[in-house]
Amino acid sequence: MRTNSKTDNPAVKIHKNVIASIAARAAMEIEGVQQIGRSPIAAIDIRGLLGIKNVPRVKVDFNKNDEIKIEIPLIVKYGYNIPVIAESAQENIRQAIEKMLDKTPREVNINIQGIEQ
Numbered sequence: 543m544r545t546n547s548k549t550d551n552p553a554v555k556i557h558k559n560v561i562a563s564i565a566a567r568a569a570m571e572i573e574g575v576q577q578i579g580r581s582p583i584a585a586i587d588i589r590g591l592l593g594i595k596n597v598p599r600v601k602v603d604f605n606k607n608d609e610i611k612i613e614i615p616l617i618v619k620y621g622y623n624i625p626v627i628a629e630s631a632q633e634n635i636r637q638a639i640e641k642m643l644d645k646t647p648r649e650v651n652i653n654i655q656g657i658e659q
Contacts, residue, residue, distance in 0.1 A: 556643060558602040558603075558604075559602075561602045561610060561612070561639065561643070562599075562600035562601075562602050562612075563600075564635075564638050564639055564642055564643075565600050565602070565612050565614055565635045565638070565639070565650075566578050566599070566600050566614065567638070568631070568634045568635040568637070568638035568639075569614055569616060569631045569634065569635060569652075571634055572627060572630045572631045572634055573622075574618055574619050574622030574623075574626075574627040574630075575616055575617075575618060575619070575627060575631060576616075576617040576618060576619045576657075576658045577616075577617045577658075578599045578600065578614065578615065578616065578617075579599060579614075579615025579616055579617050579653065579655035579656070580599065580615065580655065599614070599615060600612065600613070600614045600615075601613040601614075605648070609647075609648035610639065610645060610647040610648060610649075611647065611648055611649040611651075612635060612639075612647055612649065612650045612651065613651045613653060614631070614635070614650070614651070614652060614653070615653045615654075615655045616628070616631060616652055616653070616654055616655065617654075617655055617656045617657070617658050618654055618656075618657050618658075619657070619658065619659065620657050620658065620659045624654055627654075628652040628654060631652050632650045632652055635647070635650050636650055
């Protein structure tokens with residue numbers, strides 16, 4: 543059954559913050575991830591001057607073919623194997639994006655920023 547529509551191909555756009563949120567939640571599911579890392583200082587300074595308090599920590603970009611590139615900074619718990627955590631986080635993020643958006647990210651880059659207990 544078809545409903546009347548003004549367009550046959552309505553566009554659905556997903557904001558970068560939605561993709562960043564999916565990636566952050568997927569990363570936090572990994573045992574050994576303490577928290578999402580901090581934003582670059584330059585971003586904090588500029589946004590702070592503008593009165594913006596929530597600085598996105600996960601960077602999401604699209605290329606001209608709408609392929610997704612994700613960069614996420616992580617703080618790892620002390621005593622965990624960093625390469626294993628990074629690989630697990632990459633895979634979990636990739637699976638979460640595929641499941642929720644039906645798109646495979648071109649890149650998922652993990653930046654380990656520190657270790658905490």
